[in-house]
Amino acid sequence: MKILFGVQGTGNGHISRSRSLAHALRAQGVSVDYLLSGRPAEAYFDMQAFGDYRARPGLSFATRNGAISLWQTLRQSRPLTLWQDIRQLDLTGYQLVLSDFEPITAWAARRQGLDSLGISHQAAFSWPIPRRFDDIRARLIMRHYAPVSRAIGLHWFHFGHPILPPIVDTLMPAPSRGEILVYLPFESLSAITALLGRFVGVAFVCYHPQVSESYQQGNLQFHPLSRSAFTASLASCEGVISNAGFELASEALTLGKKLLVKPLSGQFEQASNAMTLEMLGLGAVMASLDPGAVRQWLDHPGIGLIRYPDVATALAAWLADGAREPVTELANRLWRQVCLPEPVCERLAELGFSDSLYCDLLLQQGSFARL
Numbered sequence: 001m002k003i004l005f006g007v008q009g010t011g012n013g014h015i016s017r018s019r020s021l022a023h024a025l026r027a028q029g030v031s032v033d034y035l036l037s038g039r040p041a042e043a044y045f046d047m048q049a050f051g052d053y054r055a056r057p058g059l060s061f062a063t064r065n066g067a068i069s070l071w072q073t074l075r076q077s078r079p080l081t082l083w084q085d086i087r088q089l090d091l092t093g094y095q096l097v098l099s100d101f102e103p104i105t106a107w108a109a110r111r112q113g114l115d116s117l118g119i120s121h122q123a124a125f126s127w128p129i130p131r132r133f134d135d136i137r138a139r140l141i142m143r144h145y146a147p148v149s150r151a152i153g154l155h156w157f158h159f160g161h162p163i164l165p166p167i168v169d170t171l172m173p174a175p176s177r178g179e180i181l182v183y184l185p186f187e188s189l190s191a192i193t194a195l196l197g198r199f200v201g202v203a204f205v206c207y208h209p210q211v212s213e214s215y216q217q218g219n220l221q222f223h224p225l226s227r228s229a230f231t232a233s234l235a236s237c238e239g240v241i242s243n244a245g246f247e248l249a250s251e252a253l254t255l256g257k258k259l260l261v262k263p264l265s266g267q268f269e270q271a272s273n274a275m276t277l278e279m280l281g282l283g284a285v286m287a288s289l290d291p292g293a294v295r296q297w298l299d300h301p302g303i304g305l306i307r308y309p310d311v312a313t314a315l316a317a318w319l320a321d322g323a324r325e326p327v328t329e330l331a332n333r334l335w336r337q338v339c340l341p342e343p344v345c346e347r348l349a350e351l352g353f354s355d356s357l358y359c360d361l362l363l364q365q366g367s368f369a370r371l
Helices: 012-027 070-076 079-088 103-112 122-126 136-144 189-196 227-236 246-254 268-279 291-298 311-320 327-335 342-350 357-365
Strands: 002-008 031-037 054-056 096-100 116-120 150-153 180-183 204-207 215-217 220-223 239-242 258-261
Touching: 002 012, 002 103, 012 031, 012 096, 012 246, 012 311, 031 103, 079 103, 096 103, 103 116, 116 122, 122 136, 122 150, 122 268, 136 268, 180 227, 189 204, 189 220, 189 291, 204 227, 220 227, 239 246, 239 291, 246 258, 246 268, 258 268, 258 291, 311 327
Parallel strands: 002 031, 002 096, 031 054, 096 116, 116 150, 180 204, 180 239, 204 220, 239 258
Antiparallel strands: 215 220
């Protein structure tokens, strides 16, 4: 089987998740080519897993001061280039297109009648899961931005549907250095400094796309983006302050790091993620850069770690086997291996999910372990 894998490049979470799946597909002997879109080619980093990948402008949303800017998005969009890239992408020789919410490969597969499979967090929203600001614009984006023949969603909980656990690299926690890891790429450096500089007794380690060289400013360390350095900081930190993207939150939860998120204003997915984290007791939420929320969060412990299985390896093996196993069975098999902290289990019971078919199965298997 030869696969073309389209990866949304606007967020590092998409790339991180797809990088894990790329390693797993290679281990299964699956032949894969990669196309990334959504940012300039020179802005990608740590891309060895994708080999000789192709980069295209694609379509992305512009942000300003922690919020999506519709006007700036329209100004920088290149619809003619996007349409030309879709038309010119030749899928001859491929048996399947995979898409992590990437529009060029998804639309090219639709035009050329090729089977396409979406594997993404966004695909989870095709099911009736918790969501916020679910207006007509959000539904249209989710449905038509990167349309696929079939879709497999990823989420922190299944909510009674055939959704898979997150794809997360196996990360090992390191001895805590007592630092707080900060990743707020949509906020300005000055706003981050104003928010966190007042907590002089707390050390913050901040990674930001606008930083080109590391520097120290009071109790804040600023570093340029680097997957290896960021992962090391994540393993040894005490907690994480970030926007409400899916992948970093998933990594933090598997390491048992307490989590404070500030969703990107105007972004349906992040607003829904924040709502879900708070609903399940997985993390705290602040609607704005609120020092009071930071202080309250600093004073409270985390919930403990979540154990998710190796979803990337399971998916790669499933694809290599021709995707014959029903997705419902694949989901059941993976959720049997999940271990959730006691407070999360109690919150799920309060929300009524213990009565669902999936929860009954998981409880019978002892997957809701008391850690």
